[in-house]
Amino acid sequence: MVVFACAECGAVVTARVARVALPDHSGQKYGHALLPGLLEPGTYVVDPGDGRPWTPLEPEPEEHGVRLQTFVISGSPNRIGIAPGDVRGTVFIPERLGGCCCGWDGQYGPNLACAGCGRPVATRVDDCGFWQVVWLEPDAVRPVAVDGPVQRVMDWLELPSTPPVDPLGFWSPRWEAAVAVALAHLLAVSGGKRVSVPEGPVAEAFRRAIDVLLPPGPPERHLVLAGPGLPAAITDIALVPRHPQTGEVWPRDAEAVVPLAADVWTYLACNDDRRLVPAAYGMPAGVRRDDPPPLLPRRLFRPDGRVFLRALERLATVRQPWLRRIQDRVQDRPYLDPFV
Known part of the structure; x- marks a missing residue:
């Protein structure tokens, strides 16, 4: 079992979690309804990603005095996914919560900061069509081993x-x-x-x-x-x-x-x-x-x-x-x- 702590100040930002395999539907966009959590409470996954960091595209030309900005949603490699209920000691970053429908999709980058030092540490995703999850940034947190029950591996x-x-x-x-x-x-x-x-x-x-x-x-x-x-x-x-x-x-x-x-x-x-075919006479x-x-x-x-x-x-x-x-x-x- 581990907890993840802020790499800047050492404050704990998660509950105790054990690693499991990354589900196939991680990153899936499905329909427009609210989907359940990607992970069971008390577990975490590591997503190898595609190696491309989150980055904004070049600003589009102004139209009618308004300059539009488009973003690419692509997380950094080896992000750590946890259930939203396993987050501890974080606060939202208000300027990174806009542009969504029924929740947040993370398109503006990490939207959760460490409550102790203010460093951005994670991205909560819970908008319609997304499996609900919190992605910890690998360079913003570090794992800390803790005592806890040994995870039982299913037969x-x-x-x-x-x-x-x-x-x-x-x-x-x-x-x-x-x-x-x-x-x-x-x-x-x-x-x-x-x-x-x-x-x-x-x-x-x-x-x-x-x-x-x-x-x-x-x-x-x-x-x-x-x-x-x-x-x-x-x-x-x-x-x-x-x-x-x-x-x-x-x-x-x-x-x-x-x-x-x-x-x-x-x-x-x-x-x-x-x-099954019913018997004679139904x-x-x-x-x-x-x-x-x-x-x-x-x-x-x-x-x-x-x-x-x-x-x-x-x-x-x-x-x-x-x-x-x-x-x-x-x-x-x-x-x-x-x-x-």
Whole structure:
């Protein structure tokens, strides 16, 4: 367990927290509703970022006597994310809180300062469409080890599960982000060859994107769901869980491995959404209501295009010409299939 302290005066600015893996939906922009917290209380993550610091663009020309200023939202590498409720000893910086809708999106840089010395130390993000989080600036804070309970690491058989559809009938944004990241890894290991996927939920999540992004023809590679509790004989590409706390990928002796967020993988591996056919002459209405059918989404599944591009950019294999062409195509037309 650690707390983070101001690098300037040493004042503690967080509660005790333990490190977990960075979620796939970190940095995701989704819709216009208020989203919940990115992290569980008592945890923190480190985002390697893309290496580009937050920086303002050049001022635009004056129009009607008004000079407009546009900013780039891009955090410095290795920012530390914590739950908003784990912040301690900070105050808002008023001049960096404007220009938002239902909260703050951090577009003006760090908006929280140390209450002891006034140094900007963090950025709170809680505007509509953003997962709520506080990002500590790595050069403004330092970790301090403290006594506390040792974090219990979940066993692989205890992995959480997130349903693909929310109560309103929309696809879960966590699923859209997780599949987007896994899709980037799948393309990278495919070598540009056609990939087959197993029927059922895996096909619903991946096949449409594969049909659009990879060349047509008979499949030359084969994606198979693998992991705890599933058969071990995998020879080609294994779709395996990534541990939500440690970030460890399920060990598999396959030719290639594609990691998928554990809560999405668990649902794919352990849930059967096929509707049961009633017995002859039907079933009593009251009995059928005891076990309602799974919710059906309102549209075809689509991965998150922006999350996909960000994941692809972080892979060294994106330098290969065929994969770079896919990246350029999605960047040029991000709202065409499979990202519409």
